[in-house]
Amino acid sequence: MxxxxxxxxxxxxxxxxxxxxxxxxxxxxxxxxxxxxxxxxxxxxxxxxxxxxxxxxxxxxxxxxxxxxxxxxxxxxxxxxxxxxxxxxxxxxxxxxHDLGVDPGLIKDGVEADLQRLLAEQVSVVGENLTLVRREYPTAIGPVDLLLRNDDGPGTVAIEVKRRGDIDGVEQLTRYLELLNRDPLLAPVTGVFAAQEIKPQARVLATDRGIRCLTLDYDEMKGVQSGAPRLF
Amino acid sequence: MxxxxxxxxxxxxxxxxxxxxxxxxxxxxxxxxxxxxxxxxxxxxxxxxxxxxxxxxxxxxxxxxxxxxxxxxxxxxxxxxxxxxxxxxxxxxxxxxHDLGVDPGLIKDGVEADLQRLLAEQVSVVGENLTLVRREYPTAIGPVDLLLRNDDGPGTVAIEVKRRGDIDGVEQLTRYLELLNRDPLLAPVTGVFAAQEIKPQARVLATDRGIRCLTLDYDEMKGVQSGAPRLF
DNA sequence: CTCTAGATCTCGAGG
DNA sequence: CCTCGAGGTCTAGAG
Missing domain, CATH: 2.70.180.20 (Protein Yojf; Chain: A;)
Structure with a gap:
């Protein structure tokens, strides 16, 4: 350098x-x-x-x-x-x-992937009698963050996880819902928009489309997570 | 520093x-x-x-x-x-x-605003018998980049200008079109998605929604622009 | 390789 | 002050 x-x-x-x-x-x-x-x-x-x-x-x-x-x-x-x-x-x-050598690189904790993993482990945060089908559920237009099954009857829940919930995320989830609802094995599919922070405009749009908003507390969810090894 | x-x-x-x-x-x-x-x-x-x-x-x-x-x-x-x-x-x-002092800052040329300005000056690129109503036409959900009037009859053209045409831009234009078409003074409003580069997925979505895609050549449009003063 | 979506985004404009 | 949109976005990850 x-x-x-x-x-x-x-x-x-x-x-x-x-x-x-x-x-x-x-x-x-x-x-x-x-x-x-x-x-x-x-x-x-x-x-x-x-x-x-x-x-x-x-x-x-x-x-x-x-x-x-x-x-x-x-x-x-x-x-x-x-x-x-x-x-x-x-x-x-x-x-x-100056000769700096190769850098070992950055270690991160608390990005969207961590939120998604925690929510997958704690689906009760979303509601009762729900079971995780899978994370990154694949569709023709991209993977749905989380797909849950209703234990009590027919129907599925598709979740879009964001760190900051913006209007784009609602649009994204809307496209997934439209597609998933064409699948008779999944329908009716309801949507949940989950984020640490949800912008007012996004909340309005989501509500207008029948999508439920869920505010996540990362620190609390991290605390609930029992004996799993921590990064630091 | x-x-x-x-x-x-x-x-x-x-x-x-x-x-x-x-x-x-x-x-x-x-x-x-x-x-x-x-x-x-x-x-x-x-x-x-x-x-x-x-x-x-x-x-x-x-x-x-x-x-x-x-x-x-x-x-x-x-x-x-x-x-x-x-x-x-x-x-x-x-x-x-080291003492660097205050920096005079960066001067740019060729960003989305320049594209929009050029297209406003050359609406014939979009089609024949069209007249510019205005740039940044205001709506309740934000300004439409360009609004054109059809000289031969009723109807309006709403244009979304991007440097790189992505799926988000199509969503944005779709929201504008939905809103503008409720206005009897403007309807029917057709959409044009104009960009230097349009991503395949964006093109598919736009076409599916009846939105026309228009690829722009910035250098060519800059060349057409006659005697206006240049930045450099 | 391409394409997609996140980011401690940054940055600037507009209300 | 916040919100929204653009960016030479950059970046990592999946197909």
């Missing part, structure tokens, strides 16, 4: 065109060829960047650049799409290289 | 929990308090991070940490959500600080 602090301007050409006027910025050139251009603010998204696979070549400035005070140019080209980043460097303030 | 290369482990607690085992990484501490943890690969997304507004405090390691070889700890806490990042530093390989 090479770290350069430089006064530079940047032009991107690819899926769109973008231009960064001359200013002092951090350039991170990673070992895989990728380049990040960061300012001293904003969030983790760089002002401009090139993702791997790509390669960086150093160019001499042309006459116009020389008159503007450009001392060198970096051209970073994407191997497949042809997207290109051109960095015109006017001054290098700092320049160091 | 402070740049540190350090052997460290990182724990995030907030909307989820995440853990990074001990390894050598780049720590970028920005002027607004935010922190990025980067490895020497992957894309522009850091392995772990904290977004502003947040603040970093240096802590002494506890006894357990000392036995593990921790020389200092950084605790980065989000001002509002309470999300926290704890960096346990075992060794500092590099440590420099």
């Amino acid at each position: 090479r770290l350069v602090i430089a006064r530079c301007s940047v032009d991107y050409t690819g899926r769109l065109n973008a231009h960064l006027p001359l200013a002092t910025r951090l350039l991170v050139h990673k070992n895989d060829g990728s380049l990040l251009v960061h300012s001293d603010g904003g969030s983790y998204k760089p002002l401009n960047w090139m993702s791997p696979p790509c390669s960086l070549t150093r160019e001499d400035p042309d006459e116009v650049d020389l008159e503007d005070g450009v001392i060198e140019r970096w051209r970073v080209t994407h191997a497949k799409t042809g997207d290109a980043l051109l960095v015109r460097i006017h001054e290098i303030v700092h320049d160091t290289a | 402070r740049l540190v290369i350090a052997r460290c482990s990182v724990d995030y607690t907030g909307r989820l929990n995440a853990h990074l085992p001990l390894a050598t990484r780049l720590l970028v501490h920005k002027n607004d308090g935010s922190l990025l943890v980067h490895s020497d690969g992957g894309s522009y997304k850091p392995l772990n991070w904290m977004s502003p507004p947040c603040s970093l405090t240096r802590e002494d390691p506890d006894e357990v940490d000392l036995e593990d070889g921790v020389i200092e700890r950084w605790r980065v806490t989000h001002a509002k959500t309470g999300d926290a990042l704890l960096v346990r530093i075992h060794e500092i390989v590099h440590d420099t600080a």
Whole structure:
């Protein structure tokens, strides 16, 4: 990894065109060829960047650049799409290289998959006399998160699990319900929209379509889960 | 901006929990308090991070940490959500600080808004004998990108413009059409789904609902546009 | 390989 | 302040 602090301007050409006027910025050139251009603010998204696979070549400035005070140019080209980043460097303030080695990577806990797993283990949260048929129940238009069977009679419950329940999730569940209800072995299929947080618009739409909303408490559900091994 | 290369482990607690085992990484501490943890690969997304507004405090390691070889700890806490990042530093390989100043920011060209503007100026691309009523035609559930009037008779055309036409866009347009067709001054309203690239599933769904798909060529449309001033 | 759906999404506009 | 939609989305996982 090479770290350069430089006064530079940047032009991107690819899926769109973008231009960064001359200013002092951090350039991170990673070992895989990728380049990040960061300012001293904003969030983790760089002002401009090139993702791997790509390669960086150093160019001499042309006459116009020389008159503007450009001392060198970096051209970073994407191997497949042809997207290109051109960095015109006017001054290098700092320049160091470091060997970091391979990173062991991130371990996560609490994403949608965890919610879905917990709810599959605790179907009583959804209602009484229900049994899990399976997680990721396959259909022609994609897998339904959870499918439950009614123990007392005919009928099935399809559940869409989200961390944040938005209008898109309701649309998704609606498409599944429409399809599943054509199957005489499953019908009638009712819908449950389960999420840690459900947006008001999503709740209105769901209710209007006869879909029940269920707010989930991840920490509580994690607490109920008995002796299973924890990640940390 | 402070740049540190350090052997460290990182724990995030907030909307989820995440853990990074001990390894050598780049720590970028920005002027607004935010922190990025980067490895020497992957894309522009850091392995772990904290977004502003947040603040970093240096802590002494506890006894357990000392036995593990921790020389200092950084605790980065989000001002509002309470999300926290704890960096346990075992060794500092590099440590420099730089004054970057304020960045003038990025200038873009070719995003959805540009597509929409161009199509509004070239409604003949959609079909003959059509006139633009307005862009961003307001409805109760949000603005329709473009609304056109049929010159030869009754009826209206509602257009949803996307850079990449996905299934979500078809759903969005469907909701608009349903609503607009209740208005006797506009009905019958037909739909056109216009995008630079239309995904197969989206095309199938649109066609099934009687919505016409229209693939747009941005460069060509930009070329047609006569003497208007260009960004670069 | 493609395609789908989640994300500590981020970011900006509009009410 | 929140909500909504776009993004050079990125990313992981399944088919």
